[in-house]
Amino acid sequence: MDDSETELVYRSQMRVQLALMCVVTGFLGCSSSPTTMMMPPPPTDETVTLQSQTFTVPAGQEVFMCQDFANPFGTVDTDVQQWESHMTPGSHHLLLFYKDNATNTDVTPCSGLEFSPTPYGAQQPDAQVVYPDGIAALVKGTQGFHLNMHYLNAKQTDIQATVKIVLHKSKAGTVTQRAGLFFFNNVTAIVVKPGEKKTISATCPFPKAVNLLYGVAHMHRRSTNMTATVNGNMLYTTDQWDASPMQRFDPAVPVAAGAQLTWSSTIDNTDGTDLITFGESALTNEMSIFDGQYYPADPDHPTIECMR
Numbered sequence: 135m136d137d138s139e140t141e142l143v144y145r146s147q148m149r150v151q152l153a154l155m156c157v158v159t160g161f162l163g164c165s166s167s168p169t170t171m172m173m174p175p176p177p178t179d180e181t182v183t184l185q186s187q188t189f190t191v192p193a194g195q196e197v198f199m200c201q202d203f204a205n206p207f208g209t210v211d212t213d214v215q216q217w218e219s220h221m222t223p224g225s226h227h228l229l230l231f232y233k234d235n236a237t238n239t240d241v242t243p244c245s246g247l248e249f250s251p252t253p254y255g256a257q258q259p260d261a262q263v264v265y266p267d268g269i270a271a272l273v274k275g276t277q278g279f280h281l282n283m284h285y286l287n288a289k290q291t292d293i294q295a296t297v298k299i300v301l302h303k304s305k306a307g308t309v310t311q312r313a314g315l316f317f318f319n320n321v322t323a324i325v326v327k328p329g330e331k332k333t334i335s336a337t338c339p340f341p342k343a344v345n346l347l348y349g350v351a352h353m354h355r356r357s358t359n360m361t362a363t364v365n366g367n368m369l370y371t372t373d374q375w376d377a378s379p380m381q382r383f384d385p386a387v388p389v390a391a392g393a394q395l396t397w398s399s400t401i402d403n404t405d406g407t408d409l410i411t412f413g414e415s416a417l418t419n420e421m422s423i424f425d426g427q428y429y430p431a432d433p434d435h436p437t438i439e440c441m442r
Contacts, residue, residue, distance in 0.1 A: 199283045
């Protein structure tokens with residue numbers, strides 16, 4: 135088999151389908167195609183892989199596990215043009231945080247309410263973020279990573295879980311803009327009484343002009359839907375609480391400084407017996423978060439965070 139055939143075989147094996155939610159007329163920046171098959175390149179010296187240790191998720195249980203990784207690029211400032219992740223069955227989400235002066239650690243139980251500047255997160259078992267040409271996320275030479283993993287095991291037997299993240303480096307001299315992540319979190323409005331069905335909303339302004347590249351909802355099992363708008367224009371919608379689709383905006387959606395992003399989700403507790411509030415458990419608590427990727431970002435402060 136020659137090199138071209140090898141590459142074709144590899145690409146066919148590594149295809150990852152990104153769901154593009156184009157079901158609502160007038161979506162801002164929605165691609166004209168309903169789905170896009172995006173294939174990472176074959177592994178080369180231009181990729182590095184972070185692989186968590188295997189951990190056990192007991193039958194019927196929910197766990198949060200964390201592991202730290204030292205800088206994988208030899209403590210050299212590096213631009214990442216693509217993030218790719220793969221989670222074994224039972225996953226709910228992962229968050230990859232920057233961590234200054236991180237060292238390699240073993241996987242260990244942790245909180246599901248951690249948050250700090252982050253370049254990447256995913257909810258679908260197989261996902262990726264690919265930045266347009268000339269755009270990349272910066273990993274400083276002094277930074278490593280803290281990986282937070284959330285798993286739910288609905289089976290009657292234990293499962294063995296692991297998470298893999300592949301970082302694809304940008305070509306030298308090609309980057310003109312930095313990418314960052316926005317994270318908008320509605321905390322105080324989540325108070326839903328037993329027997330109640332409630333739609334909650336929150337609004338956050340963008341502190342500067344940005345271009346939105348990706349958007350995704352984060353909810354728990356009693357949420358039935360989420361929509362997000364910018365200045366009243368539809369941006370995103372989903373009725374999937376688990377593995378909510380990551381919407382790629384192609385072309386990117388320009389947003390002016392001060393533009394208002396409003397996200398709303400409906401929480402159904404009509405058959406519940408306990409008060410539902412914000413919290414880490416996907417079984418007993420709820421979340422209403424809208425986040426995604428944008429550019430240009432300040433490399434010293436790449437994460438735009440807003441909590442309501």
